[in-house]
Amino acid sequence: MVIKKESKKENVEIDVKGSKGISVNKEENLSDWYTNVVQKAELADYAPIKGFMVIRPNAYSIWQSIQDYFNVVLKKHKVSNAYFPLLIPDSFFKREAKHAEGFAPELAYVKNTEEGELLAIRPTSETIMYDSYSKWIRSWRDLPLKINQWCNVIRWEVKQTKPFLRTREFLWQEGHCVFEDKKSAEGNMNEMISEYKKMVEDLLAIPTFVGKKSMAEKFPGADTTMTIEALMPDGKCLQCGTSHNLGQNFAKTFNVSFKGKDAKDNYAWQTSWGFSTRLIGAITMVHGDNKGLVIPPRVAEKKAVIVPILFDDSREKVLKKCSEIKKSLEKFGVILDDRDGYSPGYKFNEWEMKGIPIRIEVGPKDVENRKVVVVRRDNGKKEFISEKDIAKKVEETLEDIQKSLFDKAKEFLDSRFDEAKTMNELKKKIDERKIVKVFMIDDPSVEAEIKSASGGASSRIVEESKKEGKCIFSGKKTNTIAYFAKSY
Amino acid sequence: MVIKKESKKENVEIDVKGSKGISVNKEENLSDWYTNVVQKAELADYAPIKGFMVIRPNAYSIWQSIQDYFNVVLKKHKVSNAYFPLLIPDSFFKREAKHAEGFAPELAYVKNTEEGELLAIRPTSETIMYDSYSKWIRSWRDLPLKINQWCNVIRWEVKQTKPFLRTREFLWQEGHCVFEDKKSAEGNMNEMISEYKKMVEDLLAIPTFVGKKSMAEKFPGADTTMTIEALMPDGKCLQCGTSHNLGQNFAKTFNVSFKGKDAKDNYAWQTSWGFSTRLIGAITMVHGDNKGLVIPPRVAEKKAVIVPILFDDSREKVLKKCSEIKKSLEKFGVILDDRDGYSPGYKFNEWEMKGIPIRIEVGPKDVENRKVVVVRRDNGKKEFISEKDIAKKVEETLEDIQKSLFDKAKEFLDSRFDEAKTMNELKKKIDERKIVKVFMIDDPSVEAEIKSASGGASSRIVEESKKEGKCIFSGKKTNTIAYFAKSY
Numbered sequence: 001m002v003i004k005k006e007s008k009k010e011n012v013e014i015d016v017k018g019s020k021g022i023s024v025n026k027e028e029n030l031s032d033w034y035t036n037v038v039q040k041a042e043l044a045d046y047a048p049i050k051g052f053m054v055i056r057p058n059a060y061s062i063w064q065s066i067q068d069y070f071n072v073v074l075k076k077h078k079v080s081n082a083y084f085p086l087l088i089p090d091s092f093f094k095r096e097a098k099h100a101e102g103f104a105p106e107l108a109y110v111k112n113t114e115e116g117e118l119l120a121i122r123p124t125s126e127t128i129m130y131d132s133y134s135k136w137i138r139s140w141r142d143l144p145l146k147i148n149q150w151c152n153v154i155r156w157e158v159k160q161t162k163p164f165l166r167t168r169e170f171l172w173q174e175g176h177c178v179f180e181d182k183k184s185a186e187g188n189m190n191e192m193i194s195e196y197k198k199m200v201e202d203l204l205a206i207p208t209f210v211g212k213k214s215m216a217e218k219f220p221g222a223d224t225t226m227t228i229e230a231l232m233p234d235g236k237c238l239q240c241g242t243s244h245n246l247g248q249n250f251a252k253t254f255n256v257s258f259k260g261k262d263a264k265d266n267y268a269w270q271t272s273w274g275f276s277t278r279l280i281g282a283i284t285m286v287h288g289d290n291k292g293l294v295i296p297p298r299v300a301e302k303k304a305v306i307v308p309i310l311f312d313d314s315r316e317k318v319l320k321k322c323s324e325i326k327k328s329l330e331k332f333g334v335i336l337d338d339r340d341g342y343s344p345g346y347k348f349n350e351w352e353m354k355g356i357p358i359r360i361e362v363g364p365k366d367v368e369n370r371k372v373v374v375v376r377r378d379n380g381k382k383e384f385i386s387e388k389d390i391a392k393k394v395e396e397t398l399e400d401i402q403k404s405l406f407d408k409a410k411e412f413l414d415s416r417f418d419e420a421k422t423m424n425e426l427k428k429k430i431d432e433r434k435i436v437k438v439f440m441i442d443d444p445s446v447e448a449e450i451k452s453a454s455g456g457a458s459s460r461i462v463e464e465s466k467k468e469g470k471c472i473f474s475g476k477k478t479n480t481i482a483y484f485a486k487s488y
Numbered sequence: 489m490v491i492k493k494e495s496k497k498e499n500v501e502i503d504v505k506g507s508k509g510i511s512v513n514k515e516e517n518l519s520d521w522y523t524n525v526v527q528k529a530e531l532a533d534y535a536p537i538k539g540f541m542v543i544r545p546n547a548y549s550i551w552q553s554i555q556d557y558f559n560v561v562l563k564k565h566k567v568s569n570a571y572f573p574l575l576i577p578d579s580f581f582k583r584e585a586k587h588a589e590g591f592a593p594e595l596a597y598v599k600n601t602e603e604g605e606l607l608a609i610r611p612t613s614e615t616i617m618y619d620s621y622s623k624w625i626r627s628w629r630d631l632p633l634k635i636n637q638w639c640n641v642i643r644w645e646v647k648q649t650k651p652f653l654r655t656r657e658f659l660w661q662e663g664h665c666v667f668e669d670k671k672s673a674e675g676n677m678n679e680m681i682s683e684y685k686k687m688v689e690d691l692l693a694i695p696t697f698v699g700k701k702s703m704a705e706k707f708p709g710a711d712t713t714m715t716i717e718a719l720m721p722d723g724k725c726l727q728c729g730t731s732h733n734l735g736q737n738f739a740k741t742f743n744v745s746f747k748g749k750d751a752k753d754n755y756a757w758q759t760s761w762g763f764s765t766r767l768i769g770a771i772t773m774v775h776g777d778n779k780g781l782v783i784p785p786r787v788a789e790k791k792a793v794i795v796p797i798l799f800d801d802s803r804e805k806v807l808k809k810c811s812e813i814k815k816s817l818e819k820f821g822v823i824l825d826d827r828d829g830y831s832p833g834y835k836f837n838e839w840e841m842k843g844i845p846i847r848i849e850v851g852p853k854d855v856e857n858r859k860v861v862v863v864r865r866d867n868g869k870k871e872f873i874s875e876k877d878i879a880k881k882v883e884e885t886l887e888d889i890q891k892s893l894f895d896k897a898k899e900f901l902d903s904r905f906d907e908a909k910t911m912n913e914l915k916k917k918i919d920e921r922k923i924v925k926v927f928m929i930d931d932p933s934v935e936a937e938i939k940s941a942s943g944g945a946s947s948r949i950v951e952e953s954k955k956e957g958k959c960i961f962s963g964k965k966t967n968t969i970a971y972f973a974k975s976y
Contacts, residue, residue, distance in 0.1 A: 045620055047573045048580070049607060054620050057568035057635065064569060080545035081552065085535045086609075086640055086657055092536070110609070111597040119537060121574075121598070121609075132533055132542050141829070147545065152574055152640065169574055341629070 021349065026290055030234045035163065037284055041293040041354050044163040051161040051168035058293075058354060059164075059280050061301040063171065066279060067150065069203050069299075070173065073195050079146040079175055084128050086151075090118035092127035095253040099126065102220025106155040108168075121154040126221065126246070126272055129176050130254035137268065139259045140180055144188075148175040164281030165238070165488050172276035178256060178268045182247070185269035186224075189245040192273040193226040196241035204279060205296040205405040206230045206286050207413045208240060209435075211461025214482060216444035219272075223247035229460045229487075231413045232285045235433020237460045237487040240282055241275035281488075286409050287378075293355030294377055296405050297398035303332040304394055305351045309344050309363035321367045325360065328391050332398070334360075352377060357401050358394060378404055417483075423453050423472060430457045430484060439469035440482040449473050450484065457484045509837065514778055518722045523651065525772055529781040529842050532651040539649040539656035546781075546842060547652075547768050549789040551659065554767060555638065557691050557787075558661065561683050567634040567663055572616050574639075578606035580615035583741040587614065590708025594643040596656075609642040614709065614734070614760055617664050618742035625756065627747045628668055632676075636663040652769030653726070653976050660764035666744060666756045670735070673757035674712075677733040680761040681714040684729035692767060693784040693893040694718045694774050695901045696728060697923075699949025702970060704932040707760075711735035717948045717975075719901045720773045723921020725948045725975040728770055729763035769976075774897050775866075781843030782865055784893050785886035791820040792882055793839045797832050797851035809855045813848065816879050820886070822848075840865060845889050846882060866892055905971075911941050911960060918945045918972060927957035928970040937961050938972065945972040 022040060024032040038044050043059035046052075055063070074081070087110060093100045103123050110119045122128065129147070137145060150173050161167050175192065179185045193210060200206050208228040218225035222244035229237045251257065251267040260266045287294040297303050306329075308322045319338060326336045335356070337347050344361070351359055361373040370387040374394070378401045385393045419437040420426040429436045440446060442462055450473050451458050459482035471478050510528060512520040526532050531547035534540075543551070562569065575598060581588045591611050598607045610616065617635070625633060638661050649655050663680065667673045681698060688694050696716040706713035710732035717725045739745065739755040748754045775782040785791050794817075796810045807826060814824045823844070825835050832849070839847055849861040858875040862882070866889045873881045907925040908914040917924045928934060930950055938961050939946050947970035959966050 045623070048577055048616070048619055049573060049575055052573040052575065054573065055571040057570045060570045061568070063571075080549070082545045082548045083543040083551075083640075083659060085537060085540040085542065086642065087537055087540065089536055109599040111599055128536070131536055135533070141827075152571075154574065171571060339629075 022290055022292060022353075026233065026288065030232070030285070031162075033288075033290075034281075034285060037288050037292055037353075038163045038281075041284075043280065043284065043293065046163075049168075051157055053163045053167050053169075055171070055277065055280075059277075062280050062283065062295065062299055063277055065299045065301060066199075066203065067173075069199060073199070074148055074175070077146065077191070077195075079148045079177070081149065082147045083149055083151065084122075084125050084132070086122055087119040088122050088125070088128045090120050092131065093120065095127065096221045096250055099221035099250075103155075106157065108154050108156045122151075123153055123155045124272075124274070125149065125151075125153075125174055126176065126250055127254070130250050130256050130270070133176075133178055133268075134255045134257075137178060137256060137258050140261050143178055143180050143258060143268065144184065145178040146175070147177070148173055162281070162488075164278055164284070166278075170276045170278065172274050174272060174274040177271045178251075179270070180258070180260065180266070180268070182269050185245050185247070185271050188271045189224065189226055189243045189273070192271070193228060193241070193243040196243065196273070196275060197228050200228060200230065200240050200279070200282075201406065203296070203298050204283055205298075205402055205409065206240070206282055207406060207410040209413070209461065209483070211463050211483070213242070214440075214444075214447055214459045214462045215442050216447040217459060219244045221246060221249050222272075223249065227461060230282055230286065231409075231416055231435065231485075232282075232488065233412075235416060235435075235486065237435065237485045238278070238282050238285070239460075239487065240279060241273070243273035244271060246270040246272060287405050288355070291349075292353035294405070295355040295357060297357045297402045300355070300357055301333050302335050302356055303398055304329060304358040304360060305335040305337055305347075305356045306360045306362060307337050307344055307347045307351070309361060309366075311364060314364035314367070317367055318362055318364055322362050325362065325372065325387075325390060329394060332394060358397055360390070360394075376401055420472065423450070426450070426457075426472060426484060427454050430454045430486065433486070435460065435483050435485045437481050437483055438472040439465070439478055440480055441471040441474055441476055441478050442480045442482070446471065446473050447482075450482075454484060455486075457486050459483060460485050460487065510778055510780060510841075514721065514776065518720070518773070519650075521776075521778075522769075522773060525776050525780055525841075526651045526769075529772075531768065531772065531781065534651075537656075539645055541651045541655050541657075543659070543765065543768075547765075550768050550771065550783065550787055551765055553787045553789060554687075554691065555661075557687060561687070562636055562663070565634065565679070565683075567636045567665070569637065570635045571637050571639065572610075572613050572620070574610055575607040576610050576613070576616045578608050580619065581608065583615065584709045584738055587709035587738075591643075594645065596642050596644045610639075611641055611643045612760075612762070613637065613639075613641075613662055614664065614738055615742070618738050618744050618758070621664075621666055621756075622743045622745075625666060625744060625746050628749050631666055631668050631746060631756065632672065633666040634663070635665070636661055650769070650976075652766055652772070654766075658764045658766065660762050662760060662762040665759045666739075667758070668746070668748065668754070668756070670757050673733050673735070673759050676759045677712065677714055677731045677761070680759070681716060681729070681731040684731065684761070684763060685716045688716060688718065688728050688767070688770075689894065691784070691786050692771055693786075693890055693897065694728070694770055695894060695898040697901070697949065697971070699951055699971070701730070702928075702932075702935055702947045702950045703930050704935040705947060707732045709734060709737050710760075711737065715949060718770055718774065719897075719904055719923065719973075720770075720976065721900075723904060723923075723974065725923065725973045726766070726770050726773070727948075727975065728767060729761070731761035732759060734758040734760060775893050776843070779837075780841035782893065783843040783845060785845045785890045788843070788845055789821050790823050790844055791886055792817060792846040792848060793823040793825055793835075793844045794848045794850060795825050795832055795835045795839070797849060797854075799852060802852035802855070805855055806850055806852055810850050813850065813860065813875075813878060817882060820882060846885055848878070848882075864889055908960065911938070914938070914945075914960060914972060915942050918942045918974065921974070923948065923971050923973045925969050925971055926960040927953070927966055928968055929959040929962055929964055929966050930968045930970070934959065934961050935970075938970075942972060943974075945974050947971060948973050948975065 026033040045054040107120045213225035224245040248267045256268045359375040418434040514521040533542040595608045701713035712733040714731045736755045744756045847863040906922040
């Protein structure tokens, strides 16, 4: 006997206006709107285990576009892909004190340890990779060594999780490079954060601001962390990628050393850098609207969908025309939605929900007039286009959508910067969801006080000012400016 | 103070003839030869945890070529990529009895389970995927559903592990499809095993034989398992990929059901199919020789290496010519090895060890004569080629190497099939490392007896004979022929 599913519906049309639409306004409740879009655009689904998610094909294809883009960047920088074990001896974490302290609360452990040692599931792979590096690197001839891995990691979050933005498992890339000297490591850290910024802005149409992390916020075990930060519609910042100069900290604990040109033994200089599937959450938040997801064209696998308007007496003619158009638009990964039993309106809603950048409508009249209707997902604008111009028009429109999405987000970001001279002013502006510049002594205890007084804002980046100012908390003189905001 | 590493050597040249060469003959001790090549061609390294390995860039690039090839196949069959959680509730495994029994001994569990349930690290993802499928599939309109994932899996092996061939963690793809009827599922199972065979033969130059698994050897929970089997030089077979018709077994336990065109509720029909990084082990075993790895050209990221023969008085001239040649061969991912401080002989050995299909030598005389030397990795043949013909010659030679590698392996495979009528004859031929055809009642208890009596051989495939014969063990009449061999 087949067990009946509760919400199994026979009439698909009923679904359209009802449960398939978004039930919450983005402007009213971003958080609920977000989880709604994630589910209904079929980006992710909840897993049977708390804090985990299923990355569905619509989201995974975005991840693949990002991978394809970034694999080219890696090749340009002569970084090779590799794969290191999922499990890491617990003792490895203990070797680098700050690293151990930073990751200890989030480690998940495996039970089967006939080896007698506790095994952690990787939250990041510095320790296990550098154990190998220590064996592989002998001489300056082996440097630079540049390796990246695409993999899953687990961080046993205690905070509230949210698909893509904070989950106990996520996918990411982690690059780990080794150099002969400090300058090369610093150069690599900066080079890679620039590549991240370029990728997030050019490919995902998300503007970011870039800078150094404060002492409180930097990666556990790094000398310096660089970050790119994006702004979400609720005024919270989202860290989109980080690049660390690890100095010689790990080299010393894992003995990553080499015989230099001077025939002396030296410790190496290292970097690591990563971004994750969190970027899919950023795309959703920044570009989505009350009709659903909006995928920036460059990262969309399917850039356009053709919806035929079918009537019994012109059905064949219209479908034939659609097939021709599909063929001419193949390089855009175009979909022809010729499913029976669904109305054009249902299809419009579905593809809008899924964020396909362009819709092309073809009805019998259009066929006669040798025209089609092109509709933009980002602003809903419709245009009648002559059949012969379609390919050119689609290409131009995609570029224009990409640019419009970026410009709109950039305008919002630019409008949110502000500054404060007193703690009260800071608190007020944080409540207004601004990114607030303040002078701050770069010390974790100072930052903790400001965080607490501002209702949970943290410094997203710090930068050195030429002009001295007074630390907003301690009143002491400092050149450090911190950008405070709430964050995900 | 820098801790000195034991084997840190100053003089790289010393390494060439010594530790960098292969110290074991393939013909004499395949097992030691294999682990030697894996290490020295820098395919993999041992991890700090027993049974785990590090997949180094030289091997990972092969995996990427395989992924690129297979992603095109997936697209052709309209299979989408996705990603499901690493951790699976233990109770999921218990639902399908055979599946539970098959995987129970190999499961690794995670400790942090505030949810109160035991969580297993995926050894395969049927159970967690079908839990989601059950929610996603409502009507025949949602079918077929075709999803693949590229991921890591863990099977806590108790057997001796060996890099790529048997490790506790490996990378793989697992495809999981759902259909309305039995025939479609069967068709998909057959279609995908054909694609596997094509890929392994065309891309990896490894001949295989294809067939059904016996009742004893089939996948736990499947109705039918199809396999492609390759033959290693020691006469042991290696399973290179399997495709399962799961029937309705999982559909019933996970309630993967749908409202049919007939408006009735039906259980779905399912398939799953996978191959893994084990294929890298197969390439190494089948094609490698006493100089090291031999990568089949189509799966080699770097298909040729240029080694300049440098003398002080002609250095610039030769390097200039090499750069020109490199440019003209860019599409082959050519390497120019212009490193200082290494002799040409050292470089020859290194690239032979790493299995680069073609070496191009360019010396001062060659530049004068407008010629280069092209050397094939597979058979060591040298040829002087006119400069203007290089690109064409390289292309042709790569194709020829690909074909030669396949032909040689095919000849070996074809020569190893044999048959037996008695248990003694079987035992003798298994000892001669043959693949031995015998009549066998397809029953796990019968197969267990034969396995034990033959010194550990198992049936690789079974097929139906038109002519009846007598079961080699029981003497009972049967139409089933089993191919027995030792296996990895």
